[in-house]
Amino acid sequence: MTQQKTRTRFAPSPTGFIHLGNIRSALYPWAFARSTGGDFILRIEDTDVERSTQAAVDVILEGMQWLGLDHDEGPFYQMQRMDRYKAVLAEMQAADLVYPCYMSIAELDALREKQMAAKEKPRYDGTWRPEPGKTLPAIPEGVQPVLRFKNPQGGVVAWDDKVKGRIEIGNDELDDLVIARPDGTPTYNFCVVVDDIDMAITHVIRGDDHVNNTPRQINIFRALGKEPPVYAHLPTVLNEQGEKMSKRNGAKPVTQFRDEGFLPEAMVNYLARLGWSHGDDEIFSRAQFVEWFNLDHLGRSAAQFDEAKLRWVNAQHLKAMADEALVPLVAEQLKQRGFVADERLAAICGLFKDRCDTTAALAGWAAAFYADVAASEADRTQHVTDGVRPVLATLADKLATVAWDKASIAAAIKEVLGAHGIKMPALAMPVRVLMMGTPQTPSLDAVLALFSRETVLQRLKNA
Numbered sequence: 001m002t003q004q005k006t007r008t009r010f011a012p013s014p015t016g017f018i019h020l021g022n023i024r025s026a027l028y029p030w031a032f033a034r035s036t037g038g039d040f041i042l043r044i045e046d047t048d049v050e051r052s053t054q055a056a057v058d059v060i061l062e063g064m065q066w067l068g069l070d071h072d073e074g075p076f077y078q079m080q081r082m083d084r085y086k087a088v089l090a091e092m093q094a095a096d097l098v099y100p101c102y103m104s105i106a107e108l109d110a111l112r113e114k115q116m117a118a119k120e121k122p123r124y125d126g127t128w129r130p131e132p133g134k135t136l137p138a139i140p141e142g143v144q145p146v147l148r149f150k151n152p153q154g155g156v157v158a159w160d161d162k163v164k165g166r167i168e169i170g171n172d173e174l175d176d177l178v179i180a181r182p183d184g185t186p187t188y189n190f191c192v193v194v195d196d197i198d199m200a201i202t203h204v205i206r207g208d209d210h211v212n213n214t215p216r217q218i219n220i221f222r223a224l225g226k227e228p229p230v231y232a233h234l235p236t237v238l239n240e241q242g243e244k245m246s247k248r249n250g251a252k253p254v255t256q257f258r259d260e261g262f263l264p265e266a267m268v269n270y271l272a273r274l275g276w277s278h279g280d281d282e283i284f285s286r287a288q289f290v291e292w293f294n295l296d297h298l299g300r301s302a303a304q305f306d307e308a309k310l311r312w313v314n315a316q317h318l319k320a321m322a323d324e325a326l327v328p329l330v331a332e333q334l335k336q337r338g339f340v341a342d343e344r345l346a347a348i349c350g351l352f353k354d355r356c357d358t359t360a361a362l363a364g365w366a367a368a369f370y371a372d373v374a375a376s377e378a379d380r381t382q383h384v385t386d387g388v389r390p391v392l393a394t395l396a397d398k399l400a401t402v403a404w405d406k407a408s409i410a411a412a413i414k415e416v417l418g419a420h421g422i423k424m425p426a427l428a429m430p431v432r433v434l435m436m437g438t439p440q441t442p443s444l445d446a447v448l449a450l451f452s453r454e455t456v457l458q459r460l461k462n463a
Helices: 021-034 054-067 078-094 106-118 190-200 208-223 255-261 265-273 286-292 309-318 323-336 345-355 359-369 377-383 391-401 405-421 425-435 443-447 454-463
Strands: 007-010 041-043 073-077 098-101 148-151 156-161 165-170 177-181 202-206 230-234
Touching: 007 202, 021 041, 021 054, 021 230, 021 255, 021 265, 021 286, 041 054, 054 255, 054 265, 073 078, 078 098, 078 106, 078 148, 078 190, 098 177, 106 359, 148 208, 156 208, 156 230, 165 208, 190 208, 202 208, 208 230, 230 405, 255 265, 265 286, 265 309, 265 359, 309 345, 323 345, 323 359, 345 359, 359 425, 377 425, 391 405, 391 425, 391 454, 405 425, 405 443, 425 443, 425 454
Parallel strands: 007 041, 041 073, 202 230
Antiparallel strands: 098 148, 148 177, 156 165
């Protein structure tokens, strides 16, 4: 027998801007499809018409594109598949798998209150479910019914979850699910099953907030004569306060991390470790992640987002990146600040990247090479003193005539130190404050070599 090709999916609802907790539910099915030579399908579950927005769809597409989570098919939109859902509903009606239910919302509420008062689990009681020998109530006039699925009675629905292990639910705990509203529009759990069947999904890797939906969906699969896919329900991602990550709890849209200067490779690395591990490996490439990924090492406990750890991971990837590869990213950050980069930017990136955790921070250093800088009053007062101004004047004179390269600049600095009988920090600190606006920078000769001679002389003379 030939093994069935892996087909996974990511199926977000565009009712809010996608955040890191959501996008992790895209990362794992993407990685599983890539690691097994399968297909990754993108499906937009936009049936909540009132809350779904195009702006939220755009953030999903932009965020996935930024992270390199490319899909092989889609995006499919559920609202464009209504005819298909209605055709399957008609087949189920013909096969006696569903029935109309005329119970009003007021009657349902009263039933629920009665059950709760009796310490029972609130659920639909099957009033309108046709049974042999049962007399159904009279159909009320002018009421459009919902369609309910005839959930199997007795026995259990069970699956071997790739994260949670064996899960079994008694069918008698599940009431008959509404699968079409009074106006005929299908409901979420039904649409999901039809989509997963039509798209031949083999593995459903999703958040564990869907666990309660799974037994209902499995029963609909089997009623339609199909075997359900393999399920893996991922633990929740918590925010830094230990709450479920959500927009309400201040979670940022995933695209905001791009704008703040995080690298897609680092984000994939960090997100991968929020619920999956490969031994003690902390820093790895996208290719390594795909090579190593499987469903056997998914964690069972909730993972907590930690921005400090994310910044550390991003810093490691930043350091490892080629200077030329950083140029367009830092140039874009500079452009946002109104500066136009030039051919010096690769060397600037190389000199400062070890000090930075984002490309935005790197652009902060680079900006000193493209605009005037203003040191704090405290730094100027402490370092640019009357005592050092003659030394700065001597340095300016020396630098006016030397060859403009790091070695020649270093030699000139050494001469000035010797002539004035002072140590390097006494000269380097004030020069850094004048050139970069801060007393802490990489090697002074390397920094000065990246400025034009004119800029260096002007800033030294302005002391």
